[in-house]
Amino acid sequence: MDQTAKQTTNQQHPIGIYLKVWALLFVLSTLSYMVDYFQFQGYLRWTLVLIFMFLKAGFIISIFMHLGWERYALKCTLLLPPLAIGVLIWLMAMEADYTFSSRQLFLGQ
């Protein structure tokens, strides 16, 4: 087994970081619950919900699933395809909105 394989298969990290991240996930969950509790509406609500969601997802992936300590090539392999799919979904949604609005404009009544 070569050196890089050894490094990626036998990782040791301090226990403390897991407990800290765990506590942090609880804090983030509480904050996202607060968004609902204080009845934030409109763009503020979506932005806060999405920020807390991506923060939590990021911590789970990078710390609990160890992606943060992996090689750059592996990070790209795992993260780029979903990103590409996300961009495609976004483009399709834009196209759909445009088609819908132009239909309303020209075929409505």
Next chain:
Amino acid sequence: MALAVNYAYQGDRKKTFLLMIATALLGASFVGMQAFEWSKLIHEGVRPWGNPMGATQFGSAFFMITGFHGIHVSAGVIYLSIIANRVRKGHYEGKGYHIVEITGLYWHFVDLVWVFIFAFFYLW
């Protein structure tokens, strides 16, 4: 679970076993709460084909997505218990404890999916 992976690599079988069982118990209580929520919603008239409070699609999407997630959590609880018991018996001595890491990855992925479900279904 993450701690169990750590202790497994240190070869601490007892701690790994206890932490995995704790994870499985938390997972089982999650499924229990989910069952409670489902029965409450069904009681209020929400069905996979209908929703008295709003869009019909909510019923089908909600039950299918949380249902699939719940199935995966239930399977994860069984999976965790099996692996934890094997760790306790010393089944992986000499073979290495990568299996605990694999179980952890499965478990955290199911958790990751829940982060998105929670944001989109419960907060949106």
